Amino acid sequence: MRRAISTIVVASAAALAACTPQPAQYAQKLSMNDPKWESEDCKEIRLASLNYDDKVGQRMAIGVASGLLLGPFGIPLAIAADANQEEQRQAFAREMHLRxxxxxxxxxxxxxxVRAEPRRPGADR
Structure with a gap:
């Protein structure tokens, strides 16, 4: 049973890391014929994408391995760290696309x- 859970956690962490490509790879997918491509904003973020390195592969392997060593409490921590890296990579790709x-x-x-929490009656007093 534990082995099955470990396999599922590792597989889902690997799938999560593959969601958004590295910014330099994403830049290659964009059209060079787009009028925005030669703008200063675009040049700036493309240059930044060359230096972007979140080392997700290394961190994921270390994070999941240490999470497995810490038992059931460590696994969610390792996955949360990987999810945070994915969000940062996605935000960078979003900004690159817009520019x-x-x-x-x-x-x-x-x-x-973001879902707002429901208001409780009398909470704003």
Whole structure:
């Protein structure tokens, strides 16, 4: 049973890391013929993408391994750290798309609305 849970955690962490490509890879997917491509904003973020390195592969392997060593409490911590890196990479790709492409944002880069907590009666007193 434990082995099955460990396998599921490792597989889901690997899938999570593969969601958004590294910024330099994402820049290669954008059209060089787009009018925004030669803008100063686009050039600036493309240059920044060359230096972007979140070392997700290394951190994921270390994070999941240490999470497994810490038992059931460590696994969620390791996955949360990987999810945070994914969010940062997605935000960078979103910003790059907005600066370098006239096309609408792909569905994968649209920000998800944050659910507001329900208000309790009398909470605003």
């Amino acid at each position: 370098c492409s006239s096309l609408p944002l792909p569905e994968s880069l649209v920000e998800k609305p």
